[in-house]
Amino acid sequence: MRVTRSPPIAELTDRARDIFRRVVDGYLESGQPVGSRTLAQAGLNLSPASIRGVLAQLELAGLLTAPHTSAGRMPTERGLRLFVDGMMQAHAPTDDERKQIEARAGTGGPVEEALAATTAALSGLSACAGLVMVPKREAVLRSIGFVPLGPVQALAVLVGEDGAVENRVIDLPPGVAPGALVEAGNYMTATLAGLTLAEARARLERELSAGRSALDAAARTLVERGLAIWSEDGARRPVLIVRGHGRLLDDADAADLERVRALLDDLDGKQEVAALLDSARAGDATRIFIGAENKLFTLSGSSVIAKPFRGRDGNVVGVVGVIGPTRLNYARVVPMVDFTAATLTRLLG
Known part of the structure; x- marks a missing residue:
């Protein structure tokens, strides 16, 4: 074209x-x-x-x-x-706007909650939907255990070093004994604690292929299934937080409702929007996507303003921004997104 x-x-x-x-x-x-x-x-x-x-x-x-x-x-x-x-002459956020963003970023608790709260503040101030791509942090294992749910299923319980607990249901090998569940959990905790999922899988493959494990066949199968289900699930897990959908409808007049409905449909496809934000990870500049410049918004005629933020090591860990109609107050919203990204960088630094 x-x-x-x-x-x-x-x-x-x-x-x-x-x-x-x-x-x-x-x-x-x-x-x-x-x-x-x-x-x-x-x-x-x-x-x-x-x-x-x-x-x-x-x-x-x-x-x-x-x-x-x-x-x-x-x-x-x-x-x-x-x-x-x-041609745009940007307007820096007011002191009150800065305070609102900083206050929501400093709410404490898990990082994801602070990111969601900050994004909600950005949504309210910009009258757009706020977007943030959650930092891609791999879980670090503290312990893993298996709880029997019946003859053919068990609950695999993963505890991360940050205290987060996640549960997954796995299918059991035929005829597995209760002792195999305990043996598999003990082995995984002793061998894999302190490692990320990727590191744990690599070590597990080395241990089992070298024959250094005393696990029986049933326990070995449990170990492999327990670790695989988190790695597979984590790759599919949404990495996008969206706040303020309703604000898009609040500002829409009757003639604009169809466009807004199309935009809300776009937001339901989180993976596509996350991919767009991911393209803004390179460099430090704020990226502005206007309407049909991105095929995702051909129907809704929407704009996205996005900027990356960094972690303690200085590397980009995520992207924050807003999405709304192309009729945005760019001069006001672009500096607001810039300030929010800087605030999140300080939060994670």
Whole structure:
């Protein structure tokens, strides 16, 4: 597919840049097309006819569009991209907004809860849905045990070094004795404690292949199944937290409800949205995805603003951002996402 690029800002005359900026600012504030009469009353010192001529040029350049023949102009997605990349004047978060974000980040408890609370604060302040991709931290094992549930099933109980407890139901080998459950749990705790799941699997394979384990066949099968089920489940586990879906509906008028419904459908496909956020992990810059620039939002016409945050070792561990209609207050929301990412970096540092 051929992509038609917007003209560089330098190719626009001063008059065209001024009118284009006013149209975008007016549209982002009101959600309505901006007409030549409104622009003429804004102190441009140009006649409505002259303004209409410039608007027509900007429309031919693919930067503006008119939803109806008699209506004013509104920016296209290409126009929004030009505005965001080269004309937007960002507004730093207020002291109150900073305090709200920092307060939610400092609520204590598990990291995931702090991330969810911070994302909820960002959602409330931006009037968008807040997104955060949870740090990809591998569980470190403290102990593993097996509790019989019947002749053919057992509950495998994993306790992490951070105190987190997870349970999984596994199928038992035919004729397994209760003693094999105890033996398998004792072996895994003694041999694998302090290791991540990946490290535990590697050690287990070395131990069993080298014949250094005194486990009988039934206990060995339990060990392999118990460890495999967490590794397999962890790979499928959602890594995306979304807060503030309702805010998207609150700000939508009747004509916009179908777009918002399409956006909510997009959010239900968390893996696709997580993949989009994952693409923002590279580098330090804030990434802005506008409308159909990403095929995920072709129908909903949505925008995502995202920025990575880092952990104690300085490496990127996740991405935080917002999703909403393309008619976002980019000048306000982009710095807010920047500040939230910096706050989460301090939290995890």
